[in-house]
Amino acid sequence: MEFIRPFRHGSELSQQEKWKLERHPLEVAAAVRTTYARLGPDAIAKVPGEVERLKWVGLYPQRQGGDAFMLRVKVPGGRLSAAQARRIGEITDELARGPEPHPVWGDRYCDITTRQTVQVHWLRIGDIPEVWDRLEEVGLTTVQACGDSARNVSCCPVAGIDADEAFDASPVARAISDYFTGNRAYANLPRKFKISVTGCLDDCARAEINDVAFVPARRTDGLLGFNLLVGGGLSDGPRIASDIDVFVAPQDAPECARAIAQLYGELGNRENRGVNRFRYLVQELGPELVRDEIESRAAVELRPAGEALTRGYRGDHVGVHRQKVVDGDDRDLHYVGCSVTVGRMTGADLVALAGLAEQYGDSTLRLTADQNFVVPGIPGDRLESLLAEDVLSRYSPTPGPFSRGVVACTGNEFCRFAIVETKVRAAQWAREMDEQFALAADCDAGHAARDGSDWGDGVVRMHFSGCSASCAQPQIADVAFRGETAHVGESIVEAVDIGLGGGLGPEAGFARWVAGAVPVDDVPTALTAAMQRYLVERRAGETFRSTVRRLGAEVFAGDLGRRGLPAEPAGGRARPTAARPTAARPTVPRTDETTRRDTP
Missing domain, CATH: 3.30.413.10 (Sulfite Reductase Hemoprotein, domain 1)
Structure with a gap:
């Protein structure tokens, strides 16, 4: 997608948009390797907009300032191999060291996030190229873990093994993630763009608060796929995603996601970042017009929605659960969901968990949207031994409520x-x-x-x-x-x-x-x-x-000690959406016109 100017007349681009026009944000990766890692953070500060561009390669300066950075690692669908988990743990243990231990958390720790990623703190800019190389060796990246682009794609953490799922949607989540990651055509959206994909029945991917959500559905001919929801989100203008009456076959989901990103890139607000998330555009246009705009850009036919299969909201996967039989493998297998209080763990513990995944399970770990993890593939006769491991005393599968x-x-x-x-x-x-x-x-x-x-x-x-x-x-x-x-x-x-x-x-x-x-x-x-x-x-x-x-x-309210709460509607502090004309919409190149991808 070429950089475009907003279609409104007489308005001015936000400062962030001006910076993005001056140089594509993904180009900051090369500058980190060749310049900033050598000269330090002062060199970053000398380049207008460079701190903002760092987000596109997963980097944020910490509150402490100076040579202290947070790095976010993308984990599509929350699925890590043991080798990947071990590598993140090793990097954390070796490099994530603050000036002094935290009085509660100590030192060398990382955080599981609500988008199934991992954040590592206290990294120095000089270490970032080495960190990127070590992550790349095991198939991980930090590209577009942050920034105005498609973020980590969320998925049910037990996709493929959940006994009650409609179907395994993890390959679709991975395909969507692969399409957007490093794709310069879609790496300059108005703001962050969050996508969830799930084939489970319990809303594990939190569809209603994503910009785009693919949720399980059954077409009238019996085909399993997704219904499409758009325009969800939280922050100061929370909104439940809208069902726009579209059924998407699994193989068509990446193209639908692309078309929606194109719509957002073309018509999204690039002047006021306070009201320019995709949900504001959906609220302004309305679900029916949004459907029409997607259909005009998609290379697949949009069919009417199927039977919605979501039955409830599970929220987590803590505890011991029997896995479904896959491809005739009728072994007595289980997954164990473990509670990580507020998502924080040491790098050493993550390394230890990778070892347990190899010793007892299928050599993978799954990260969840509630900042926990799952160890899958545990034979029934080995459950007792796994549960007795010391590290699970800190991340219990039977925590308090x-x-x-x-x-x-x-x-x-x-x-x-x-x-x-x-x-x-x-x-x-x-x-x-x-x-x-x-x-x-x-x-x-x-x-x-x-x-x-x-x-x-x-x-x-x-x-x-x-x-x-x-x-x-x-x-x-x-x-x-x-x-x-x-x-x-x-x-x-x-x-x-x-x-x-x-x-x-x-x-x-x-x-x-x-x-x-x-x-x-x-x-x-x-x-x-x-x-x-x-x-x-x-x-x-x-x-x-x-x-x-x-x-x-x-x-x-009386129990909570009510004090002067600002007047606001149920659900949060609403901000008005800015009015936009619908004429003079710029043309944006199609997918096949720009295929360059970037890696750090």
């Missing part, structure tokens, strides 16, 4: 935009709630908690984002935290807005923000009161989310 469901973004430990610290607090709050309300060893679905109750589906999902950007996806959580500040006496302290009742699947809906600017020191008491109310008010087998929705989130 709160530790199991806690998710947190990087927070102000590293992120320049976060208002508050997230990971330490989220882990601490989850641990405190587990100690108060459940026996960690017996909290999985169907087991009793300390007071004789169960927790519905065995998990209470608490998601903590350090700002309104929603990297931890708080709006889809049972309990949502969004970083804020509060006045306490003469001081300004870290605080959170609190929302309740979010979730995905057929009954998708965003959390209702019901308490504003609650000081972080008051949160444990507020959580305790809310959970006590839930245990009193719930019906048999009812989840926390279901109870909140039945009673209304506002019923819990």
